[in-house]
Amino acid sequence: MLVRTENLTKSYGLTRALDHCSLRFTDGQFTAVIGRSGSGKSTLLKMIAGLEKPDLGTVLLDHCNMTELSEEKAALFRADHIGFVFQFFALVSICIIQENLSLIQETGTFLRDTDWEKEIIDRTGIRPFLDKFPHELSGGQQQRAAITAALIRKPDLILVDEPTGNLDRQSGIEIMRLLKLCQSELGITVIMVTHDLDLAKQTDRIVELRDGKPWLYETTDTMD
Numbered sequence: 001m002l003v004r005t006e007n008l009t010k011s012y013g014l015t016r017a018l019d020h021c022s023l024r025f026t027d028g029q030f031t032a033v034i035g036r037s038g039s040g041k042s043t044l045l046k047m048i049a050g051l052e053k054p055d056l057g058t059v060l061l062d063h064c065n066m067t068e069l070s071e072e073k074a075a076l077f078r079a080d081h082i083g084f085v086f087q088f089f090a091l092v093s094i095c096i097i098q099e100n101l102s103l104i105q106e107t108g109t110f111l112r113d114t115d116w117e118k119e120i121i122d123r124t125g126i127r128p129f130l131d132k133f134p135h136e137l138s139g140g141q142q143q144r145a146a147i148t149a150a151l152i153r154k155p156d157l158i159l160v161d162e163p164t165g166n167l168d169r170q171s172g173i174e175i176m177r178l179l180k181l182c183q184s185e186l187g188i189t190v191i192m193v194t195h196d197l198d199l200a201k202q203t204d205r206i207v208e209l210r211d212g213k214p215w216l217y218e219t220t221d222t223m224d
């Protein structure tokens with residue numbers, strides 16, 4: 001999915017979180033969004049997902065103008081096209097992992113594809129945990145389950161916020177391997193917010209936000 005933001009501007013009271021932010025994320029590209037705390041990274045993800053409306057500017061996901069959709073239509077579009085992986089895992093705590101995966105498949109217009117479900121469960125390696133509750137898993141295992149949940153509806157875009165923030169190093173490496181697999185083998189556009197420059201350098205491209213505006217870097221010539 002091609003993602004474009006044009007002049008995206010959003011203020012909260014007197015704080016300008018995004019300031020005429022224009023960016024382009026090519027179809028199938030893995031981009032890291034970095035920047036200091038408060039530079040607007042999470043706000044950018046929320047706007048791209050249509051979770052909040054900007055004060056000014058547009059978000060285009062392929063040919064869909066997210067900023068013009070009603071809340072209901074934006075929710076359906078998200079369910080059909082966007083997968084989310086957030087730092088504090090988006091799993092329902094009172095449901096076992098299998099139920100979590102089923103819940104995700106029951107919204108929007110997605111027709112359940114059991115072959116795909118099996119494949120993705122094997123690739124993320126969570127089959128042994130399907131009958132467990134989230135609290136019975138380690139942080140890395142929970143994050144793998146969250147990535148499975150994000151992938152199970154075959155999204156065109158995955159939005160990731162601090163995927164390895166509270167994980168040990170080995171689990172972090174495993175999560176990055178899975179995210180890279182989403183891009184390289186499944187052709188999904190991945191946009192990942194992170195504070196971790198080592199993670200960012202593993203992607204195709206780094207975008208730095210400063211005061212809600214982009215500074216662009218190519219991965220090969222960044223900050224070494």
Ligand SMILES: Nc1ncnc2c1ncn2[C@@H]1O[C@H](COP(=O)(O)OP(=O)(O)OP(=O)(O)O)[C@@H](O)[C@H]1O
Nearest residue numbers: 012015016017035036037038039040041042043044
């Ligand atoms: N719902 C909100 N209400 C008020 N202010 C907000 C809200 N969301 C974000 N902000 C402010 O907008 C600015 C950008 O916030 P944002 O969360 O996008 O930054 P960030 O780069 O993701 O920060 P961090 O790296 O700390 O998560 C900050 O100054 C923040 O305090």
